[in-house]
Amino acid sequence: MLGRALSAARSPGWSRIPSRARAALAQLHSVLEAELQQIHGAGTWKGERNLHKSLEAKIAKFHQREDAILYASCFDANAGIFEVLLTSEDAILSDELNHASIIDGVRLCKANKYRYKHLDLGDLEAKLKEAQKHRMRLIVTDGVFSMDGDVAPLKEICDLSDKYNALVFIDECHATGFIGPNGRGTDELLGVMDRVHIINSTLGKALGGAAGGYTTGPKALVALLRQRSRPYLFSNSLPPPVVNCASKALDLLMDNNTIAESMTSKTKRFRSQMMAAGFTIGGMDHPICPVMLGDARLASSMAEDMLKQGIYVIGFSFPVVPKDKARIRVQISAAHSDEDIDQCVKAFVEVGRKHGVIS
Numbered sequence: 001m002l003g004r005a006l007s008a009a010r011s012p013g014w015s016r017i018p019s020r021a022r023a024a025l026a027q028l029h030s031v032l033e034a035e036l037q038q039i040h041g042a043g044t045w046k047g048e049r050n051l052h053k054s055l056e057a058k059i060a061k062f063h064q065r066e067d068a069i070l071y072a073s074c075f076d077a078n079a080g081i082f083e084v085l086l087t088s089e090d091a092i093l094s095d096e097l098n099h100a101s102i103i104d105g106v107r108l109c110k111a112n113k114y115r116y117k118h119l120d121l122g123d124l125e126a127k128l129k130e131a132q133k134h135r136m137r138l139i140v141t142d143g144v145f146s147m148d149g150d151v152a153p154l155k156e157i158c159d160l161s162d163k164y165n166a167l168v169f170i171d172e173c174h175a176t177g178f179i180g181p182n183g184r185g186t187d188e189l190l191g192v193m194d195r196v197h198i199i200n201s202t203l204g205k206a207l208g209g210a211a212g213g214y215t216t217g218p219k220a221l222v223a224l225l226r227q228r229s230r231p232y233l234f235s236n237s238l239p240p241p242v243v244n245c246a247s248k249a250l251d252l253l254m255d256n257n258t259i260a261e262s263m264t265s266k267t268k269r270f271r272s273q274m275m276a277a278g279f280t281i282g283g284m285d286h287p288i289c290p291v292m293l294g295d296a297r298l299a300s301s302m303a304e305d306m307l308k309q310g311i312y313v314i315g316f317s318f319p320v321v322p323k324d325k326a327r328i329r330v331q332i333s334a335a336h337s338d339e340d341i342d343q344c345v346k347a348f349v350e351v352g353r354k355h356g357v358i359s
Contacts, residue, residue, distance in 0.1 A: 055243050059250070063193075065199070069229075072231070073211060080230055081215055084228040091134035093128065094115055094141070095140070095141045099171060114130065124160060148290055170185075171199075178259070200215050210246075266334070270289055277358055291330060300315045309347035
């Protein structure tokens with residue numbers, strides 16, 4: 001299969017292909033050539049090769065951590081870390097609105113479980129005081145919460161972790177690649193990269209968009225996960241094309257911060273125009289822009305009418321979000337042009353007036 005693909009890239013009709021398509025095919029050609037070389041080489045027992053190890057090193061460098069380990073998804077990374085790291089002598093303190101994968105991962109471990117109110121530092125501190133009787137304490141939070149686009153107060157959380165001798169874990173699936181001056185995430189945005197101990201994130205969004213997740217942090221932790229983390233041990237390794245795509249995405253981010261900066265300006269453009277039109281947009285200055293509507297039927301109907309306008313957005317309602325908190329979640333991408341954003345806002349205004357959301 002790879003041989004046929006390479007032959008096609010060298011075919012006589014090559015010169016008739018548009019230049020942008022030729023550039024994409026040339027890049028694919030180089031990836032496939034590298035894959036052929038990898039196939040000729042030896043891998044680990046679970047199918048890992050040099051390119052997997054190279055990507056892990058690149059992830060660690062990007063996050064300025066000691067080491068990293070790849071998983072099939074960040075759901076697997078979250079499922080595989082807590083039961084390895086914590087015992088019944090320890091405590092885990094989790095934000096009540098953490099992602100479902102974190103909730104499932106926490107359920108798998110034997111640690112004493114404390115759930116603090118969403119972004120409530122006072123409640124977190126009270127739970128930390130209560131958890132002082134345990135051997136070790138781990139604070140677990142999303143860096144950015146996916147449904148609301150709100151950002152965890154990491155500086156204050158790290159202050160509490162110092163005060164009460166706790167570790168800090170963050171899930172950066174909705175931050176890696178586009179939040180912070182260089183796209184390194186929430187800890188970079190808030191200036192606490194040296195104070196967050198463990199990061200889990202995904203390759204399935206900004207870093208390639210296909211699949212994959214990872215844990216990055218202390219070398220000793222990563223070594224332990226390689227020996228004990230069940231989703232890592234009993235899953236296939238990532239397909240080489242996915243690994244190469246993620247590696248290229250990291251190269252682009254580490255080369256310069258143009259992409260991260262463009263995301264900031266595009267997000268401000270959408271949010272400011274929508275609020276000026278009268279819509280309520282949840283969260284902070286994040287590319288996840290929830291258009292808050294409240295009623296589930298309204299969110300679904302407006303999403304359908306937006307599609308008729310050529311704009312594909314999704315309505316979310318209970319049980320994905322709390323009751324009476326239905327919304328249409330808009331996600332701004334670096335691939336969106338200013339014209340795309342303006343067209344989306346125009347469609348929202350027309351549909352919003354039709355449904356009586358704005359006047």
